[in-house]
Amino acid sequence: MRLKDKVAIITGAGLGMGRAGSVLFAREGASVLIFDLNEKAASETESIIKSEGGKCAVFIGDVSKEADVKAGVEEAVKQFGKLNILYANAGVLWKDRDKSVIETTEENWDIVQAINLKGAFFLTKHGIPYLQKAGGGSIILVGSISALVGFTLAQDSYTCAKGALISLAKSLAVQFGPDNIRCNIIHPGMVDTPLQEPYLTPEKKKAIGDSLPLKRLGKPEDIANTALFLASDESSWMTGAELIVDGGFMAT
Numbered sequence: 004m005r006l007k008d009k010v011a012i013i014t015g016a017g018l019g020m021g022r023a024g025s026v027l028f029a030r031e032g033a034s035v036l037i038f039d040l041n042e043k044a045a046s047e048t049e050s051i052i053k054s055e056g057g058k059c060a061v062f063i064g065d066v067s068k069e070a071d072v073k074a075g076v077e078e079a080v081k082q083f084g085k086l087n088i089l090y091a092n093a094g095v096l097w098k099d100r101d102k103s104v105i106e107t108t109e110e111n112w113d114i115v116q117a118i119n120l121k122g123a124f125f126l127t128k129h130g131i132p133y134l135q136k137a138g139g140g141s142i143i144l145v146g147s148i149s150a151l152v153g154f155t156l157a158q159d160s161y162t163c164a165k166g167a168l169i170s171l172a173k174s175l176a177v178q179f180g181p182d183n184i185r186c187n188i189i190h191p192g193m194v195d196t197p198l199q200e201p202y203l204t205p206e207k208k209k210a211i212g213d214s215l216p217l218k219r220l221g222k223p224e225d226i227a228n229t230a231l232f233l234a235s236d237e238s239s240w241m242t243g244a245e246l247i248v249d250g251g252f253m254a255t
């Protein structure tokens with residue numbers, strides 16, 4: 004029960020790492036507001052948590068829309084009375100539209116930024132005042148190894164959004180540390196989730212896994228466990244940090 008009596012909002016909680024994080028946080032005693040635009044996926048996450056006796060509620064919204072995020076944050080407080088953890092997990096990787104700067108339209112650049120970067124801006128903008136009210140809290144942002152190295156198959160808007168989140172994590176850490184609010188960022192390597200599904204055949208997955216020091220792709224739970232550590236009091240002297248969770252990719 005490492006998150007006993009805590010309230011968390013997790014964006015992109017319908018699938019992938021967000022679902023794994025929601026289930027794990029609820030198992031550890033948190034009440035979880037599942038925020039996602041995919042209604043079916045969100046209600047599946049809800050069913051898993053409720054079948055295990057956990058506490059959660061669903062809010063259907065789009066992280067790129069400020070009014071949705073504000074309403075989602077308010078719903079978490081209405082349902083559970085307070086807010087302690089903001090987990091800005093929602094993101095999209097659209098390799099068909101987001102490519103090199105010389106191939107990407109302005110419209111596609113902007114929408115990728117709006118979901119991957121502005122979503123975290125809205126969540127922290129509207130969530131931090133509640134964390135202050137609660138006497139502190141933990142903010143978890145999700146970057147990517149794409150923000151740390153260049154890739155020959157570019158997704159430049161995604162990469163830049165994830166890079167900007169590193170700066171946001173450090174700025175929030177410094178600004179709100181005195182309020183006992185911590186902010187850290189996780190950089191996942193390649194994790195086997197629905198986000199990667201359109202781009203990976205089973206053969207490709209195996210080849211990428213074999214190329215890593217730890218010889219496998221990541222599982223959503225690998226990232227959820229890291230987020231749990233950052234959400235819990237076990238990381239109470241950590242802020243502004245970047246945690247790379249990538250099977251050793253960045254070490255090679």
Ligand SMILES: NC(=O)c1ccc[n+]([C@@H]2O[C@H](COP(=O)([O-])OP(=O)(O)OC[C@H]3O[C@@H](n4cnc5c(N)ncnc54)[C@H](O)[C@@H]3O)[C@@H](O)[C@H]2O)c1
Binds near residue numbers: 019094191
């Ligand atoms: N999977 C990877 O290999 C990988 C690697 C590095 C970073 N990441 C990052 O990790 C995070 C989670 O990725 P994942 O692989 O679990 O993704 P996923 O596609 O499996 O799940 C993402 C969830 O976010 C939701 N979502 C998408 N756009 C949304 C929006 N505008 N508003 C609300 N919800 C929205 C989707 O409906 C889905 O439920 C993302 O930020 C992603 O960029 C993933």
